[in-house]
Amino acid sequence: MAAPIDLHEVAEREHEARSRYPWRIKACASTACLSAGATGTVQSLEQTIETNDLALDAVVIPTGCMGLCSRGPLVRVMRRGGDETMYQAVNEEVAVDIVKKHIKKHEFVETNLLDTSIPFFAAQERIVLANGGVIDPDRIEGYVAHGGYLALQKVLTEMTPEAVVQEVTASGIRGRGGAGYPAGSKWSLLAKAPGEQKYVVANGDEGDPGAYMDRTVMEDDPHRLIEGIAIAAYATGASKAFIYVRAEYPRAVERLDRAIRVARRNRLLGRKILETDFNLDVEVRIGAGAFVCGEETALLASIEGLRGVPQLRPPYPTEKGLWGSPTMINNVETLANIPAIVTKGADWFASIGTPKSTGTKVFALAGDLVNIGLIEVPMGTTLRTIVEDIGGGIPDGKAFKAAQTGGPSGGCIPAEFLDTPVDYDSLRQLGSIMGSGGLIVMDDDVSMPEVAKFFMDFSMDESCGKCTPCRAGTVQIHGLLERITAGQGSWTDLRHLEQLCATVRDTSLCGLGQSAPNPVLSTIQYFGDEYESLLVESGLEVVDA
Amino acid sequence: MRERRATVDVSFDGVEYEAYADESVMDASRRLGIGIPSLCYLEGLSVWGGCRMCVVQIAEDHRLRPACATPVAPDMEIHTDTPQLRAHRKAITELLFAEGNHVCAVCVVNGNCELQDVAVDTGMDHVRFDYQSPQREIDASHPKYIFDPNRCIVCTRCVRVCHEIEGAHVWDVAYRGSEAVLVTGMNQPWGTVDSCTWCGKCVAVCPTGALAYQGRAVGEMQHQTDIVIRLAMARNKGEWIDPAELEEMR
């Protein structure tokens, strides 16, 4: 059996290697920048360094997401022991300029400078995304150099499983998968569940349209997730874990597979982890592209190779999960927070955010904003800060109309609530939900009934068909919205729409159906006049039950 | 001597009853003669919980519960007949009628149909929603039975009885959402599925006219749900049934 990794030695070697180069150029090679041409950027940087004989002066490091995806490809130029400069829209020509001017002549490439003092960067607090734009996701050494796996070492050598559960409970962290269930309570349920075989499952299904928080964690910092899983398994007595990744994330699957192999080789997974008696096997399972498979009971069925439909609860998975054994499902972002909680302590974590929603939340900012990308902010940050400061406001001089959170399960929040702190309870009060972190901003050109129809179309398509209200109700709601948005709806249609939304919400089996009416109900609540202005006057007062 | 089954006090719509501690709200209500409408539930089979007809309100719970999948608990306050529940059940019934082709006047089970009964029970007198009028192909390939997916409400009784009682697993659900449809074998004509034993349990338990014997005219078809329930319950208890008793039930 190979010797376990010596974390301090690896970190030291990595720091040494780092100081060998006067210049280090970090190039974002995350999915968004790659689709903007980052592969060419990296090649161009490397070639220009070589042809200019700078191979001993500068090194290019491909990294994970730097956040401001709409300005990509992004590049950070770091000078040894000194300042760093960020560049935006770095195509191949700009990459040549960066080497020839910045590295060689110490002159900025003025046209592509990106000011890092703007609120987009300054107002963020990065825990989960701390390594984004910093480390090469494919090298465990990078993760270790930034304190990686110290938390696992700490729990295995200094803490009892009960103490770990206690720490997570004290941190107040709530599930980032949408519902906001306290993670500590769930961990303690699994820890107390009787049974030899227990499972931990990381939910990386991430089906909300436009969301890519979890993908970024899995692709850009896979070891953080693996460390979080290992700590969860140790705390709860699980010896087997699955990471459930949707099939649309092939790069995440590849990186995770590689990271698992490397971790095993370094005795961070497998048998006798870090020479203790703790054993853990982690395996990636790939979904087949159904949104409902993000729902925990459907996800478990899918892992077992069954049709991915939600099961009735109780029994809850922590009593009876995979193959009948106690199982705990946590969202990827929830688990990625764990190493920092262990290392820096529950009190530190609880001091961030609000008393009932502690820590930070990662959001995928999308829609009508100047800055689009991935952000991590303390819970309780107001929508206004996110939209106006971090997001840079609405482009083209248009006005803010609504923010949509929680995707197809969430609602639309109008301008009057811009000062609402973004936390689980405030959003719920407004008829929306935190969701997993999709945040779509809309300007005043957008028709809200159309938005509602868009999301209902999604829910209708993704309904599994098991329960009547979701299967048949979403079809009818969608039909009513089509009629109304086409200018052919009547007041009766609007009344039926509201009645049907109530039935689907109250009687559906799982969260998909229960929350599918949210986009409709919240837009009727806040933008009812838009619906009314679309209705035709039939002249008949239809009396109806 | 059998041990006495433990009981708990519960109330249905304000009236106190004793229920067995290990039974569901649905089973207690059936035993006590309280009518909670249901479609997918069938005694003796596993609980599916999909039709949502049987939702009840437990005390002040913020969420409605399906009676079939909710175990009773001490001092449970169960409401089965609030205005809200009545409205929801009626809406669900309408959704089912709008979703398929449920035209009683031309249906083999007219007068012997659980869906029709539910429509009566819930007071459905018209359908508020657009009829979807599906055009799914009828499978008449089996020599003895016929399957009309346009009359199917995806309750999966056939799936469960075939898998759990007969052990043949001929039926499955394919596709999802409004396209979810019952299929035989590997989605092939029923008549070509070798694992079908021709036992007819699926036909016996179907709550609508989706599954029927070949050659029946309007209103001629009788399901024999009671026989299957008797079989399933006896099987669960490991009890032997006298063939004469079954003959009588037929």
Ligand SMILES: Cc1cc2nc3c(=O)[nH]c(=O)nc-3n(C[C@H](O)[C@H](O)[C@H](O)COP(=O)(O)O)c2cc1C
């Ligand atoms: C329709 C539906 C889709 C869901 N999709 C996801 C998902 O993609 N990722 C996720 O983590 N949780 C998803 N959830 C929530 C999970 O059921 C579960 O609550 C969560 O994974 C638990 O993790 P947490 O406690 O860390 O939040 C979904 C729920 C529903 C009802």
